[in-house]
Amino acid sequence: MSSPSVSVITPSYNAEKFIQETINSVKGQTMTDWEMIIVDDCSSDRTRDILKENAAIDSRIKVILLEKNSGAAVARNTALKNARGNFIAFLDSDDLWKPEKLEKQIQYMKKNDFAFTFSAYELMDEESQMLQKVIKAPESIDYKGLLKNTIIGCLTVMLDRSKVGDVQMPDIRTRQDFALWLSILRKGHIAHGIQEPLSIYRLVEGSISSNKLKTAKRNWYVYREIEKLSLPYASWCFVNYAFYALKKRLEA
Template sequence: MQSLVSIITPMFNSEAFISETISSVLNQSYKNWELILIDDNSKDATLSIVQEFIKIHPNIKLLKNESNLGAAISRNKGIDSAKGDYIAFLDADDLWKPEKLEIQIACMQTENCDVCFSSYQLINEKGEALNKKVKAIPQLAYSKLLKSNYIGNLTGIYNAKVLGKIKTPDLRKRQDWLLWLSAIKKSGKRAQGMKESLAYYRVRDNSMSSNKLNLIKYNYWVYKKGLGFSTLKSVYCMLVFLKEHFFVKSKQTISINKI
């Protein structure tokens, strides 16, 4: 029997994308999953859209925040509710390819790895291909991940049966990076990266990556607040991060002819 996979999806005013996101989960070739949607006090039609899916699909579950609590707390509520042997993440505007779970779970079981991620492709807000692919590193060590976040959160899966439930610190941004650092550190093994592109990341006009000052600020807080490093060590790590991000990690994004 297939192991249960818990999929965690926080939502906030996601009416434009949530139907397509949920459909990409429903279309998975791997069938033993539960989708946990956490609504962060949306003010649009997100909830009514989700309710229509829940009427038909009992493995889709909804949690509601009474006030806007942010992505970190919402994800953690989903993790608390998760019953799966594996925990995966999918934001409310991103998409999975149909074979995503099947390929990654098979890899984790065959290779006996605790953390797995994959390459993914970029689309714009309209869902149109940007003809770019972010390549996954085949083997990702903690020391390498500490330099820059090489795991696209929409592709990451960890083995909760082995590692336990790993949660995200309550930071406004980049909390997913800290989660994957914790998972690899606890595992004591390298994360397995898959060359196959198994997901689509939607590049939003207001994304943090489009604002270089925010990129520096929020990544600094990963080291300072998230990991508890001293100011001096945090500054040093940020210098390493900037070098890694612009001269090494940037080369992981390549142009492709088509999706």
């Protein structure tokens, strides 16, 4: 069996309300040479039934069922270990991609020989209503820039494994994606932004990412415990992060 061009990494947990729409946005891609690896983190609702039904219909959808709830990092890392594609893309179980997302992003990476790209994205609510808001992407960002501005949306990222190598996320409950991006950029890579919004982020009330205080605390943890930044430098990065986070919400 030949390897797909891109592996889509999707963790799921009690996602019965949204997961089918998420899967449909991948199945609706203009580029069809993909595999979607969905790792379910011990859901207690109908998520697993929905996943099995989709895998039975489409062989490109691979489902892995974890035996105990372990968090998004373990789920994503399990998917990454099983990925066969040269390109890696990330999509959470409540978010969506626009139909040309994969095709445009891979073309952009191949044309420019980029290892790491991301894009702007739009926002929608829990009922899939578009909020007419766009989170813009800078043209590029490096390690020091990302420390001060966590602008990269996980659902927009694509990595070229031939350039960045095999990757794993640190086993923390939240912000493991941010820590992974930093680890890649720390090696000298630059993340390049696509200005066109290619993904749609769902704002879900009560989700981990919606809790701004917890996110801020976890960012601080990444600065001090994972990146080992000095207290003064971590504080400077944190002030900048808070400023840009507020600016992002006001401009969206």
